[in-house]
Amino acid sequence: xxxxxxxxxxxxxxxxxxxxxxxxxxxxxxxxxxxxxxxxxxxxxxxxxxxxxxxxxxxxxxxxxxxxxxxxxxxxxxxxxxxxxxxxxxxxxxxxxxxxxxxxxxxxxxxxxx
Amino acid sequence: xxxxxxxxxxxxxxxxxxxxxxxxxxxxxxxxxxxxxxxxxxxxxxxxxxxxxxxxxxxxxxxxxxxxxxxxxxxxxxxxxxxxxxxxxxxxxxxxxxxxxxxxxxxxxxxxx
Numbered sequence: 001x002x003x004x005x006x007x008x009x010x011x012x013x014x015x016x017x018x019x020x021x022x023x024x025x026x027x028x029x030x031x032x033x034x035x036x037x038x039x040x041x042x043x044x045x046x047x048x049x050x051x052x053x054x055x056x057x058x059x060x061x062x063x064x065x066x067x068x069x070x071x072x073x074x075x076x077x078x079x080x081x082x083x084x085x086x087x088x089x090x091x092x093x094x095x096x097x098x099x100x101x102x103x104x105x106x107x108x109x110x111x112x113x114x
Numbered sequence: 115x116x117x118x119x120x121x122x123x124x125x126x127x128x129x130x131x132x133x134x135x136x137x138x139x140x141x142x143x144x145x146x147x148x149x150x151x152x153x154x155x156x157x158x159x160x161x162x163x164x165x166x167x168x169x170x171x172x173x174x175x176x177x178x179x180x181x182x183x184x185x186x187x188x189x190x191x192x193x194x195x196x197x198x199x200x201x202x203x204x205x206x207x208x209x210x211x212x213x214x215x216x217x218x219x220x221x222x223x224x225x226x227x
Contacts, residue, residue, distance in 0.1 A: 011119050030213075033211055033215055035215075035216075039154070041220075042204055042218040042219065042220050042221050043157070043204070043206075043216070044218070045215030045216060045217070048213070048215060050213075086154060088157070090216075100145075100149075100210075101159070101162060102216065103158065104157045105156075106154075106155075106156040107154075107156060109154055
């Protein structure tokens, strides 16, 4: 069945270091979304990527969609304590009656040491 | 700022009690979802709805039930709560196809004692 793998599961960084999380799909994707969940909070939609090789930036966050549209990455430059949380990728289900729903990766939990 | 509301925010309840978790959205979204999530862990889809009178079970088997009588309202009911139901329950909505991001509510943290 359709799978989405997200790595690493945990990442501990010193404030100011960079951070990257990766999302890999077993199938070609029409789009991919990224969400952030702060500790004790709920997931918040960050961005959607649609085009092959697309790169989008939000301040210190850089999102990239692979050329083959089967993988994506989220890179944070010079992490800050406000970046702490779990980052989830989400991809559309491409089969069956639940087509159009999202499958969420297991998330990467980022901790930042001041 | 939230356009999707969940109540209660926290609930501690005894085993065997019937509970209903409320979820309402003011965005007119057709699609609504319920996820179960242990703190900091992955999201498990337990129910979803594509519109009024449409409800489906998600990937994670759940003893809960849902209803969708009005577009804006998607309550989740547990007929007999058990300690294994202790978790966070997140409601979400989206306008339509998977090209739209989900908007999540703040969640209900349920503890069954």
